[in-house]
Amino acid sequence: MLKKIAVFTSGGDAPGMNACIRAVVRAGVHYGLETYGIMRGYEGMIEDDIQLLLPESVSNVIQFGGTILKSARSKEFTTPEGRKAAAEHLKRRGIDGLVCIGGNGTYTGAMYFEQEHGIPSIGCPGTIDNDLYGTDFTIGFDTAVNTALDAIDKVRDTADAHNRVFFIEVMGRHSGHIAMNAGLAGGAEAIFIPERIDEFETFITRYGSKKRKKAFSIFIVAEGDEEGNAYALAEKFKKVYPESDTRVTVLGHIQRGGMPTANDRILASRLGAHAVKALHEGKRSLAVGVVNNQITFTPFEEAINRKKDINEQLWELATILTR
Ligand code: F6P
Numbered sequence: 001m002l003k004k005i006a007v008f009t010s011g012g013d014a015p016g017m018n019a020c021i022r023a024v025v026r027a028g029v030h031y032g033l034e035t036y037g038i039m040r041g042y043e044g045m046i047e048d049d050i051q052l053l054l055p056e057s058v059s060n061v062i063q064f065g066g067t068i069l070k071s072a073r074s075k076e077f078t079t080p081e082g083r084k085a086a087a088e089h090l091k092r093r094g095i096d097g098l099v100c101i102g103g104n105g106t107y108t109g110a111m112y113f114e115q116e117h118g119i120p121s122i123g124c125p126g127t128i129d130n131d132l133y134g135t136d137f138t139i140g141f142d143t144a145v146n147t148a149l150d151a152i153d154k155v156r157d158t159a160d161a162h163n164r165v166f167f168i169e170v171m172g173r174h175s176g177h178i179a180m181n182a183g184l185a186g187g188a189e190a191i192f193i194p195e196r197i198d199e200f201e202t203f204i205t206r207y208g209s210k211k212r213k214k215a216f217s218i219f220i221v222a223e224g225d226e227e228g229n230a231y232a233l234a235e236k237f238k239k240v241y242p243e244s245d246t247r248v249t250v251l252g253h254i255q256r257g258g259m260p261t262a263n264d265r266i267l268a269s270r271l272g273a274h275a276v277k278a279l280h281e282g283k284r285s286l287a288v289g290v291v292n293n294q295i296t297f298t299p300f301e302e303a304i305n306r307k308k309d310i311n312e313q314l315w316e317l318a319t320i321l322t323r
Contacts, residue, residue, distance in 0.1 A: 002097045004034045010041030010102035014126045014140025015065040016264035017101055022058035023272030024099050029055055031280040040070045042077035042109055045086035065257045077109050087117035097279040103127035111300040120284030122275040130177035133306040134298030135289025142263040144255040145181045151251050152186035163215035169230035169250040172222040179222035180310055184318050188220045191318055195310050200227045204240055
């Protein structure tokens, strides 16, 4: 029977992480568990930076972006020595279960940790990139898309006023989920994502052959696009269309902050509570997710190694509408 669990956030922060932490602590109370918060992800685990979280410790946090537990990407935890130091601290404190909130690197750390030291983990998908297998949506993705959309709408005003072409770069280190969704919702004329290759040549031909009534254009580029980032694509575009008044806007970390949307708060609450329920029931080494609006569990190994593709129906729609 578990008695004490700990929760932490690791990797890039995502809006909704606080709602998830809150759900873990409050679900912990429901299942009769004591819950601890580990500061700065695996770094805090190695440094024994751990504190008891009471239900009131997580009051008035559901609406905030960032993470009250802070986050980090720990190099030391990738070494067996780092993981050993962390395990010693947890065992001394009697912590016998973990809820980790983060992305692929977070799950990988938790999987090795359990294999080496036997402390079970359940992972909650927390990343704005939405690039984790085993869940339709990750915590923070919906907020990031809405933040990008708000910026796209604003750029559209000035693009229209000056008859300019804008390449807007959104986040997504290896994935185009934010680009595709923000591009679709923002009425972009083209979307460039790493999951679909050679889009740029097709686009250049299509753009030139169009009878253009409107003089401005909005193109969305995922930062990880295989053909280059927004600056690189804008340069290629200007070579073919030197008469265009072309600008680049990189949205960057603005997409990682802000108040989480209702969807992200609800998703984070569901995932956090189900992670604790799973630990309580003796489940381990699993990532909790929501697929077709149902809670699902995917082994860490599968969640880490399988690539989540973009939604093909949405991509088809995007190719029809971005004309
Ligand atoms: O993984 C989330 C993410 O926001 C990516 O989209 C982005 O490439 C990366 O993190 C940025 O990381 P950092 O904040 O370390 O620069």
